[in-house]
Amino acid sequence: MSINKVIKKYNINEQPKDFLFWQSRPYEDRLDALEQIRKEYNSWRYNAEQGFQRIYRIIKRK
Numbered sequence: 001m002s003i004n005k006v007i008k009k010y011n012i013n014e015q016p017k018d019f020l021f022w023q024s025r026p027y028e029d030r031l032d033a034l035e036q037i038r039k040e041y042n043s044w045r046y047n048a049e050q051g052f053q054r055i056y057r058i059i060k061r062k
Helices: 018-024 027-046
Strands: none
Touching: none
């Protein structure tokens, strides 16, 4: 199976509205896309995987 690249040119006033597209998507899809963008940004900006910076141990005092 091959994937064909599609490129469309629009005048600045005739661009499709991304907001309308994302409003039509379920909230799960929007959150998944946001999480993917966050991960890509953190990887690019900090050059590391996101994770906990420190490990804490909670000790109950008497």
